[in-house]
Amino acid sequence: MMRQAEEVLRRVWGYDVFRGRQAEVVATIASGQDALVLMPTGGGKSLCYQVPALMRPGTAIVISPLISLMQDQVATLLQLGVRAAYLSSSLDAHEARAIESQLLDGRLDLLYMAPERLVTARTLDLLQRVPISLFAIDEAHCVSQWGHDFRADYLGLAVLAEQFPQVPRLALTATADLRTRADIIRLLRLESAPVFLSSFDRPNLFYRILPRLNAMEQLTDFIRREHPGDAGVVYCLSRAKVEKVAAALQAQGFPALPYHAGLPAQVREANQTRFLREEGIIVVATIAFGMGIDKPNVRFVAHLDLPKSLEAYYQETGRAGRDGLPSTVCLFYGLQDVIKHQQMLMQSEGSEEHKRHERRRIDAMLQLCETTDCRRQLLLRYFDEHLPQPCGYCDTCSEPVATWDATEPSRLALSAVYRTGQRYGVEYVVEVLTGKRSERVAANQHDQLPLFGQGQSLALKSWRSVFRQLLAKGLLQVDGDGFGTLRLDPSCRSLLKGEVSLTLRQDRDTLTAQRQARGRSKAAVAVDSADQPLWLALRACRRALAEAQGVPPYVIFHDSTLLAMVEHMPLSLQEMRQIGGIGDSKLSRYGEAFLAVIREHVDALA
Known part of the structure; x- marks a missing residue:
């Protein structure tokens, strides 16, 4: 058999x-x-x-x-x-x-x-x-x-x-x-x-998660530096954000197309067809653009919002590098993501069992974002798979995370939430901590609190990082009132009493981190400069054949098959038959066309 x-x-x-x-x-x-x-x-x-x-x-x-x-x-x-x-x-x-x-x-x-x-x-x-x-x-x-x-x-x-x-x-x-x-x-x-x-590991994917400060600047820098000319998918949670990001990328010269369920059916179909049949198209989408995408040479997937679970994250990032070639998945993650997800959970009308299950899924996603250990190990552990050693192919492995003793700032943050009555969001509490006498702070007389201004030694973005991590660790919770109101979780009691210490991630400047990380992901299809003419000629041949039949180029041959042609340079149908991904039907249909390209290249070198 x-x-x-x-x-x-x-x-x-x-x-x-x-x-x-x-x-x-x-x-x-x-x-x-x-x-x-x-x-x-x-x-x-x-x-x-x-x-x-x-x-x-x-x-x-x-x-x-x-x-x-x-x-x-x-x-x-x-x-x-x-x-x-x-x-x-x-x-x-x-x-x-x-x-x-x-x-x-x-x-x-x-x-x-x-x-x-x-x-x-x-x-x-x-x-x-x-x-x-x-x-x-x-x-x-x-x-x-x-x-x-x-x-x-x-x-x-x-x-x-x-x-x-x-x-x-x-x-x-x-x-x-x-x-x-x-x-x-x-x-x-x-x-x-x-x-x-089977193993859930995707060893060709480089995992990177960065604090989100200026999402568009970070995204465009990431694409220009690591994936110029590559096909990619950018995920956003809302339809409005999809259209805004797609327009911003277009203004920067990127071939970006929006995709969400609110667009007319013919627009969605046209945009998806362009993505499948053209090279280097970037789709900005909600998760409505997902399971139906089988394009093998998507070289990157970027998230501008936090996915709702590790299952969703794994599924969405899995659209990158389906051909097994190196690809990058990048998530830009911020304080508002944590607040939004916790609000949605609090507002859910599901049963208590359902809410507990959803809480565990959100907590697992947040743990992946905030971990200082190998991201791949943590991700695989969630799917009950053990990776004995750090992978060496994620951002935390390539650039170990700096940490700091955040015990006292965290206690101060928790105290500020309590002293202001557990009635305000992060920005207001930070105003109190940094001594900003805004109209609202003065009206509430919170400038009279003993802790008013005691947090001036930390910058605004550092305080936001502290609150983000306190929320991610479950020491703070968000009410479902729609205003991001903070309240203490009972689990913070031991920290407030000074019975335990707390170590947090030290967020670096994200653009600097991206630029220093460039090259470590090794996520570009590697073709020697001497072989570039043949690589481009083979891609052009594939594109012409695909356009003539009205099918995506990868239906003709995957990138990995073209790379094998570049490496082995077959000069006969018998030799071409030895290359992976070329069965009898494709050899008969396309063998001579691609052999002609290779022979022309070899003759030019002679």
Whole structure:
């Protein structure tokens, strides 16, 4: 069986060996068993069902949550010579009937559809009339209310176990903690299925988190210095901020496009199409721009607001470097992020259990931001994975964090919150600490407090850093009144009494830190200057072929395949066949075109 699987892998995808636990999953599904697969973004989850789909009789049904994701997967499979199609609301009745006819005639290897379509009586009746090789449930964490992207339509997928008990079912996800995994198993009826848990580590991603002071200046400096001309995604929480940031980047000369659910559908589609099909486009987006993005050469992901959880952060940063080449993920994080998230939690109408769960998720996200240890170790620990040594490939490893004894300033900050009646936000309390006699301070007679002006030895930004970290550590809380009102948490009592000390991060000037860090992320595609002409010529050839067919360039070949061509310079189809990522179909379609580019380059060197 595995010889057959390896032959399919080599013939269709152009790879000689499976990665990680792919081979085990393929063997399990190909033999007719169910499985739950947890594999990082870019780890090759799709192959886990696509290879068995070509080994087993019948059509594989793939449940996917987004039309754009289906379209991308189908376009890629068609390039590989695989008979694939999708059924979605984007098709008219005639197109949908034509695809259903292909299914009934046995002319499809894989058929993609959304969960809400699959669970309809009409679709289930259609599927009962044809041989089904397997069911693949992608983004399976959507079935859990504890997951970061719950979708009620996924709950109906339990019907597959009832109506198709002999067809193997494969659930796949890149992000699921223990509670979410338990939900997937229970709700999708996978109690007897083996669980394949791969490492969540993305070793090609350089993690960096910086205090946010001037977000636009920091962002533009980051892109210019580390990723000029690269494709990237910038995430913001609000639609208004998305449009503001996109406009600001455009004004600075960057090819930036906005994307959020409030834009007209045709604008969203046009912007996403440009991002997928053109090189170097930057999309500024809310999380509405997410799961459907399968572009492999996104070289950076930047967050200008704090994600709501580590699951969301991992999923969103996972859109960078899906091709395995070095990429950077950068989060600019500030005091207002902590206040906003705590306010949202306080205002939530969920149950107390739900609030406790959300509190734990926020606390884990804040811990990642404020840690002085290896970020990768902490991130992987959250997903129950142990990394024995610091990674050496994140900002805290590359530039160890300076700390300071903040016991007395922290006690002073907590005392100021208490003495002002726990009725004000950070900015007001800082006014009192730094001795600013504003109209409001004077009216409240807080300039008469003994601690008024006792904090003048610290700069304004340093006080904001202290309050940010006290909030992140849970020593302070924010009321849900919408004004950012601070109150003491009972856990601060031992610090106020002088029973414990407190060490905090020492924030450096963020732009200076960015500029000193440049180069340490090693996140640019490395091509020697002598090879640049060939690299650019191969990219131009790929772009021309893609434009002629109306598909994204990466559907032709990934950057990693072009880099291998640069390195090995094959001069015959036989030599080109040895390069990873070139299967029989692509060799036949594109081999001669790329060989002509390489031969021309070699002749020029002679």
